[in-house]
Amino acid sequence: MxxxxxxxxxxxxxxxxxxxxxxxxxxxxxxxxxxxxxxxxxxxxxxNAIAASLKRNRANKIGFIVPYGSDFVFQDPNMMEQLRGTHDYVSAVGFELIVSAPLHKKDALQEALRLTKNRNVDGVILYPSYGVDQIIKEFQAKNLRYVTLGICYDQQKNNFVEVDQTPGSYLATKYLISLGHQRIGLLNKPYSFFMVNRDDLLNGYITALKEGGIEYIPSLVREGNFTFEDGYEKFKELIEEHPDLTAVICASDPMTYGTIRAIADLGLNNKIHVVAGDNLPLTQKLFPQLSSITNPSYEQGRQAGKMIVTIINEGRELPGVTLNTEFVIRNMHPVVKR
Amino acid sequence: MxxxxxxxxxxxxxxxxxxxxxxxxxxxxxxxxxxxxxxxxxxxxxxNAIAASLKRNRANKIGFIVPYGSDFVFQDPNMMEQLRGTHDYVSAVGFELIVSAPLHKKDALQEALRLTKNRNVDGVILYPSYGVDQIIKEFQAKNLRYVTLGICYDQQKNNFVEVDQTPGSYLATKYLISLGHQRIGLLNKPYSFFMVNRDDLLNGYITALKEGGIEYIPSLVREGNFTFEDGYEKFKELIEEHPDLTAVICASDPMTYGTIRAIADLGLNNKIHVVAGDNLPLTQKLFPQLSSITNPSYEQGRQAGKMIVTIINEGRELPGVTLNTEFVIRNMHPVVKR
DNA sequence: AACGATCTTGACACCGTTGTCTGGAATATG
DNA sequence: CATATTCCAGACAACGGTGTCAAGATCGTT
Structure with missing residues (x-):
């Protein structure tokens, strides 16, 4: 050459x-x-980019680390939206994006450390999961560059892009109440999962109920792990315990799909008002009638990309960013009360 | 350090x-x-991986190049399956995966060349699109490492992983005929798109029709670009011109979704027997009743990953691989004839 | 005309590994 | 016991760029 x-x-x-x-x-x-x-x-x-990298001590690469098997990474549409946002930002400013999902889940975060320490990447974006709160202590101790995506852990003051879901669930619940719904289920995100003292989605829901003069019944809330399967199972549990349920709010779009499937299987089509969780493009196409909480997935990924690049370039930590959710009404959905 | x-x-x-x-x-x-x-x-x-890379003249990285905007890359579930297959293989053998979608479509393939020439990656996997047939001439001339995914271009003898869709569409058509369907539509992949003299999907369809003693009506076949939107539009065209249509075979799952949406919008639920195109996990969850042609997306990506890694390691071209499609019957689908 | 400031360029070392070559010690062979 | 072979370890240069420093050329200023 x-x-x-x-x-x-x-x-x-x-x-x-x-x-x-x-x-x-x-x-x-x-x-x-x-x-x-x-x-x-x-x-x-x-x-030769490698030679330049060696001298400059800069890989010009960002790692996007997802501590799940690749079957999750590349199949969860919400995660893909975040990945897309990150890709678009970092590639616009001259960084390559390395996507890494572990083959063995337990190795995931060690892999993130390895990638960073051996200079394959200048910094990583960490998708939330069990153990991330531990691993970022190592990043902090070694002064390595990282950003957490979608969540702010307790020991973090900086370097996160989180989403406050309070407004979305508040508005969704308000809306359902305004339509006359009294028994509203919530398929919540997994509280324990995040290891942080915060449950915004639930809080918005409770606040709206309170304002509507409706009793908050804890058993109307189920936690699921964002997946289709959890949406399916948890909705079935919910409707079994509460046959008078007329509406349900889902924490994610895959859970929404699972819920819709369960509704179909139970012969309850058009009997339950479903609110979707992410407002993904795919969901809008598949189920254009669904009102939805909006999850700024793309923007989240984009902001995380911007943050990690800035952190790398400026060599210092950056204050966290909080994005908000909204609620989109799509009136085509039939309103049925039982 | x-x-x-x-x-x-x-x-x-x-x-x-x-x-x-x-x-x-x-x-x-x-x-x-x-x-x-x-x-x-x-x-x-x-x-320091970079120092080792410089000395060894090896980046240990594979580029996955998609010559479309990121809105396509990260939203087409079929492509994600291929990406997943590639990821799993290459990361198992110690390579990192760099995903690159151009911000400006026309730059896509130049970007692939750049990544390879400046040693950011040891080789690339090229997703099919206009222009790829031209760009691989450059790869060939400069003796750079590449693999084409999903297709074999005319000037290629090597370095491709293609899929022969003849068996899948043949079996699907046969099956529909066996159920008594006479007017069977085909939402085909874009023939012109691929710039190769081959239309396997159509051939399987025609052969099955011939064997079933059913006339082949060209206007029952429409080309679409794999997208939801094309599925939606082309199905509407199809049903308008052929109101006696009772079944349709889709070339991809997103087109299947579009078709299903069009059917719902037209009030034709349960009146059209839909065969899906890819048999993706998501589709099986969303529409478990659909019979489907199986597209070995994951395996395609995996094979492409294996091929590029082998090409890099052995320093020579490799004969192409042809994968086959099958057909999966899911009998829950209502059979309705008009 | 002398001087300093600015612009433009080059010499050289260095980034952190690995390939090549060499050599001594240990072991095997005749 | 002499010699060939194998094993183990180190010296040195090299991969292909960039940072630092220095220096010559050009220009403007007094």
Missing amino acids: TTLYDVAKLAGVSPKTVSRVLNESHLVAEETRQRVLNAIEKLDYHP | TTLYDVAKLAGVSPKTVSRVLNESHLVAEETRQRVLNAIEKLDYHP
């Missing part, structure tokens, strides 16, 4: 000058610059 | 010996090896 030296020789300049043309071009005379550019063109020269 | 030299000093050996311990450990005495390993542990040493 042709190197900087070949270009330098052809252009009759020093290697350093070629390097300058490739980088800080204002420090080189225009006439020289053109000579170098011609040589580059003639030789079809492409700078 | 600690380097090889620090470890060498602490262990009382030469840097090269540490390097040997990290790589070809059989050339070093067991007692020495332990001393080095202890030093590595004590210093929490992590080898």
Whole structure:
């Protein structure tokens, strides 16, 4: 392969000058610059990114670490939206995106550490899961670059992009109440999962109930792990214990799909008012009639990408960002009360 | 950061010996090896992958290039399955996966070349699209490592993982005929899109019709670009021109979703027998009643990953691989004839 | 004309590994 | 016991760029 030296020789300049043309071009005379550019063109020269990385101690790569099997990573549409947001931002500013899902779940976070420590990436974005709260202590101790996505752990003051779901669930519940619903289920996100003292989704729900003068019945709330299967199972539990249920709010779109499937299987079509959880493009296409809490997944990923890049470039931690949820009404949904 | 030299000093050996311990450990005495390993542990040493890459001229990275905007890449579930297959294989053999979708579509393939030429990746997997047939000429001319995914271009003898969809569409059509269907639509993949002289999906369909003694009516076949939107539009066109249609075979799952939505919007629920195109996990969950052509997406991605890694390791081209489709009957689907 | 400031360029070392080559010690062979 | 072979370890250079420093050329200023 042709190197900087070949270009330098052809252009009759020093290697350093070629390097300058490739980088800080204002420090080189225009006439020289053109000579170098011609040589580059003639030789079809492409700078070796690895050599530059070694000298600069910069990989120009971001790791997107998902501590689940790849069957989750690449199948959860919500996660893909976040990944997409990250991809778009970091690639716009010259970083490559390395996606890593562990083959063995327990190795996931060690893999994140390894990637960072051996300089494969300049920093990582960590998807929430059990154990992340522990691993970020290591990142902090070793002064490594990271951002947590979707959540702020208790020991974090910085480096997170979280979402406050209070407004979305509050508005959704309000809306259902305004339609006359009295028994409203909530398929919540897993509280224990996050290891943080916060349950925004539930709080918005409770507040709205209170304002509507409706009793809060804890057994109307079930936790699920965001998956289709959990949506399916938990809804069945819910409707079994509360046959008078007329509406349900889902914490995620896959859970929404599971709920809809359960409703169909139980012959309850058009009997339950379902509110979706993420407002993903796919869901809007599949079920255009569903009102939905909006989860700013794409923006979350984008912000996380922006944050990690800034942290890397500025060499310091950054205060966390909190995004908000909203609620979108799609009136095509039949309103049925039993 | 600690380097090889620090470890060498602490262990009382030469840097090269540490390097040997990290790589070809059989050339070093067991007692020495332990001393080095202890030093590595004590210093929490992590080898600098970039330095090794520079010396070895190996990035240990694979590029997965999708010449569409990220809105396609990360939203098409079929593509994600392929990506997942690639991820699982390459990460199992020690490669990182770099996912790259261009921000501006026209730059996509140049980006693939750039990534490869500047040694960011050792090779790329190219998703089919306009222009790929041109770009692989450059890869071939420069002796760069690549694999095409899902298709074999005319000038290719090697380095592809294609899928022969003849069996799937043949069996699907046969099955529909056996149920008594006479007017069977086909929402085909885009023929022109691929720039190759082959339309396996159509051929299987035509063969089955012929065997069933049913006339092949070209206007029952519409091409779509795999998307939800195309499924929706093309089905509407189809049913408008052929109101006697009773069944339709879709080339992809997103097109299947579009078709199902169109059917619902037209009030034709349970009047059209739909055969899905990919047999994706998500589709099985959403619409468990659908029979489906199986598209070995995951396996395709996996094979492509295996192929590019082998090509890189052995330094030579590899004969292409052809995967087959099948057909899965799910009998829950109502059979309605009009 | 002398001087300093600015612009432009190059020499050189270095980033942190690994490949090549060499050599001594240990072991096997005749 | 001499020699060949194998095993183990180190010296050195190299991968292909970039940072630092220094220096010559050019220009403006007094």
